[in-house]
Amino acid sequence: MKALVLGGAGAVCSNTTRDLAEYSKFDEIVVAEYNLEAANELIKEIGDPRLKAVQFDANNYDEMLKIFPGYDVVINGLPWKYDLAVTKACVEVGVNGLDVSTEEEQWDYDGAAKEKGLVFIPGVGATPGITNEMARQAADQMDEIDDIQINFAAFRCPAPAPGLLITFLWEFHPKTEGRTYYDNGEFHVVGPLEGLKDVDFGGEIGKQEVCYIPHPETKTMPESLGAKKVSVHGCFPPQAMNLAKTLLEWGLYDEEPFTYKDIEINSLEMIHQLLLRSPQTKETPIWAYGLVVEVFGKKGGKDLKIKLWTEHPPMDEWGGEAAYYKNIAIPLSIGAQMIARGDVDQRGVLPPETAIDPKIFFDELARRGITISEEVEWL
Amino acid sequence: MRILVLGGAGKMGCIAVQTLASDDRVDEIVIADLNPEQAKIVADIINSPKIKIMQVDVNDEQGFLKALDGASACLNATVYYTNLLVMETCLKAGVPYTDLGGLFHITRKQLKLHGRFQEAGVSAVLCMGSAPGIPNLQARYAADRLDTVESIRIFDGIKPPAPDDERFSYAVPTIIDELTVEPMVFEDGEFVAKSPLSGFEDYYFAEPLGILPMHLSLHSEVATLPISFKDKGIRECYFKINYWGMAKNTIEKLNVLADYGFASEEPVQVGDFSVIPRDLMVAMLSGYVPSAEDLLAPAKSKPPNWTKEIVSEIRGSKEGEEVMYRIGTLTCKGALPTGATPAIAAIWLAEGRIEPGVYPPEACLDPEPFFKELEVYDIITRVTVTQQV
Numbered sequence: 222m223k224a225l226v227l228g229g230a231g232a233v234c235s236n237t238t239r240d241l242a243e244y245s246k247f248d249e250i251v252v253a254e255y256n257l258e259a260a261n262e263l264i265k266e267i268g269d270p271r272l273k274a275v276q277f278d279a280n281n282y283d284e285m286l287k288i289f290p291g292y293d294v295v296i297n298g299l300p301w302k303y304d305l306a307v308t309k310a311c312v313e314v315g316v317n318g319l320d321v322s323t324e325e326e327q328w329d330y331d332g333a334a335k336e337k338g339l340v341f342i343p344g345v346g347a348t349p350g351i352t353n354e355m356a357r358q359a360a361d362q363m364d365e366i367d368d369i370q371i372n373f374a375a376f377r378c379p380a381p382a383p384g385l386l387i388t389f390l391w392e393f394h395p396k397t398e399g400r401t402y403y404d405n406g407e408f409h410v411v412g413p414l415e416g417l418k419d420v421d422f423g424g425e426i427g428k429q430e431v432c433y434i435p436h437p438e439t440k441t442m443p444e445s446l447g448a449k450k451v452s453v454h455g456c457f458p459p460q461a462m463n464l465a466k467t468l469l470e471w472g473l474y475d476e477e478p479f480t481y482k483d484i485e486i487n488s489l490e491m492i493h494q495l496l497l498r499s500p501q502t503k504e505t506p507i508w509a510y511g512l513v514v515e516v517f518g519k520k521g522g523k524d525l526k527i528k529l530w531t532e533h534p535p536m537d538e539w540g541g542e543a544a545y546y547k548n549i550a551i552p553l554s555i556g557a558q559m560i561a562r563g564d565v566d567q568r569g570v571l572p573p574e575t576a577i578d579p580k581i582f583f584d585e586l587a588r589r590g591i592t593i594s595e596e597v598e599w600l
Numbered sequence: 601m602r603i604l605v606l607g608g609a610g611k612m613g614c615i616a617v618q619t620l621a622s623d624d625r626v627d628e629i630v631i632a633d634l635n636p637e638q639a640k641i642v643a644d645i646i647n648s649p650k651i652k653i654m655q656v657d658v659n660d661e662q663g664f665l666k667a668l669d670g671a672s673a674c675l676n677a678t679v680y681y682t683n684l685l686v687m688e689t690c691l692k693a694g695v696p697y698t699d700l701g702g703l704f705h706i707t708r709k710q711l712k713l714h715g716r717f718q719e720a721g722v723s724a725v726l727c728m729g730s731a732p733g734i735p736n737l738q739a740r741y742a743a744d745r746l747d748t749v750e751s752i753r754i755f756d757g758i759k760p761p762a763p764d765d766e767r768f769s770y771a772v773p774t775i776i777d778e779l780t781v782e783p784m785v786f787e788d789g790e791f792v793a794k795s796p797l798s799g800f801e802d803y804y805f806a807e808p809l810g811i812l813p814m815h816l817s818l819h820s821e822v823a824t825l826p827i828s829f830k831d832k833g834i835r836e837c838y839f840k841i842n843y844w845g846m847a848k849n850t851i852e853k854l855n856v857l858a859d860y861g862f863a864s865e866e867p868v869q870v871g872d873f874s875v876i877p878r879d880l881m882v883a884m885l886s887g888y889v890p891s892a893e894d895l896l897a898p899a900k901s902k903p904p905n906w907t908k909e910i911v912s913e914i915r916g917s918k919e920g921e922e923v924m925y926r927i928g929t930l931t932c933k934g935a936l937p938t939g940a941t942p943a944i945a946a947i948w949l950a951e952g953r954i955e956p957g958v959y960p961p962e963a964c965l966d967p968e969p970f971f972k973e974l975e976v977y978d979i980i981t982r983v984t985v986t987q988q989v
Contacts, residue, residue: 379860464860467853471766473884481883484873488884494870495877499861 222561223249225292227299230259232382234298236550242269245558253277279303285310292316293561300384308341315339319556321346321549323437331570341570345556346549347510348373349437354582357574359516359527360446366518368450371438372420374429374511377545379461380502392434393465394474400435402452403443422511425535431456441572458505508536510548524600533591555585601950602628604671606678609633611770613677614642614892615939621648625947632656632667645896658682668693672950675942679771680706687713694722696949698942700729704784707820711958718957725959728945730937731756732820734929735912736961737970739825742914742925749829749916751836754821757805757812758845758934759907768889769845772882780863783816786826786837805909814840824960845934899933903978908934924986931979944973
């Protein structure tokens, strides 16, 4: 069995590569990287003979078509802007795959993927990813699903890697589409930093204020789990939230050009570039990921609420930044292994809650120290 | 009398121009500015036949010298980074000099030019931007009446704007410095650096200002008063203000940007050109500075509906008895003293009332006649003396 890890030496996905080396039964794990030197260094450090590196440019679609055939699964750890191209290439060459976020257009390849007998699962990270499985776990215990409330605390700095800075800026951009919650058959559009509420994530994160965040769970769960209401709230560390608030309130998301030293520039683009280069955007006191999912529904005619939450080893134990990254990287590795060993029997382009059995998934998470707790409350 | 106002089209400079235009002693005011379009806007609003406009770049010495030719005094209202350069050119031109302050460190360097100014017979009064300026004269007023001075505590209380008012009260670069550079205090007879936005205490100002939260800020008074009153035994001096007259929320946002590196002066390469994050932040926020129309508009309230009080509390002794002077200077328009104070200093310089040399205000200006001149603009100074019965 062979796995191809795209961007496998990156900030998040290097932890996937490490997990694959430690836990998987793949005969060959190939790290496809633009930065070949980083890939070789990582492989040397891990020291597993199954690991290999290949030069890979994600901007070159033909290269994907050339490299992908022959693998049992393509693990996409690239920034989300490549999600669609990778999905398309997997379907075109007939290879299974998965990634950590979701582009709406990925679902368009569902029919073609079914025809070719392959599975592609978008969004197998922390959120989307673990949260989808938590919601599924609760939904499986109910007859009717009234309301799924997903909450996350992504405790990381704003710009640990270029792709993650784009995510941070995008999630609060006033013009970002898809910042919605679903209620009774309709998607309601909301603005950035709206729907504020406090959520206790426990552990080092504790209680935080969260707001609506554009996330794919809102889009998939009305159909996949039959939920009447779905919302995703999230936050970053307080200082990063203050940065987002400042950028918004001072109109610095403005993409109108302005003059700086006789040069016409775009405020958001400059902010993006400066944040990318500023040393302060690479630091944050606590690295962690908090996930709390609350599902309200009915069982045997009675109202109930099932609350699930994650816990993971603190940064002291997991090695600083890895305490954040592993929450995304480990699910990606587990998902890939489940696909390769036949734990996923459905075909098509499918959300995690449809394709992945939560029991196997949670057991695998627990082996790595990520535990899911559950509390049932009859209302 | 011809007064050159360098940066006269700027936020504080335009108020100085307005004050000078209203004073009968002044025949001509030159708005010497990098930006002639803005100078025209200011001149049109003030609408005085005394105003002339000259485009001046302080980095172009020849051009600047030409503008200084025939000037009775130069009032430097540009951002304080230019102070030393402008003083050198004024020295060369033999034109008396005043400015709005040098945010402690630059003031210290400026004072070192004393000998050369004295030798050339040119006078300079530093730190006349209201605060600094007024507190220095308040301290001098009290010190003149005390045998010893133990402490000088300065509180600059400004009526807070609405919480959602995102505007800057004056030059964005100066506010960024005041927010990010460590404030200096004189403590137990030593100069000590403190953390920005620290040392919070509530202070009670004249009604309707009431109690305002005050914090330390880097300021020039602290650079000169402990030296001027060293012989009186001074042990303590600090300057506190309430968010530089801005909404707390605005300062917090500025702090967030500074925390993420936007106050950095290290150039960053972005594509084809090099960017200094701090300059970019100043450019991006330039839309949040009040307009010349706003700054030159009459006060929105009348005395005693004060919007700002600058207070110095001077503790010391007289004939062995402990005495405390609380001197408060009140105005109904916060930015007015920042323009009026240097304008009066420039007139006094032009009248030859200051000896040659470089001086802090407390060393060369007589407080009482100065406060009297400020009264013309409804800037009122009151004194309270506390002593044992």
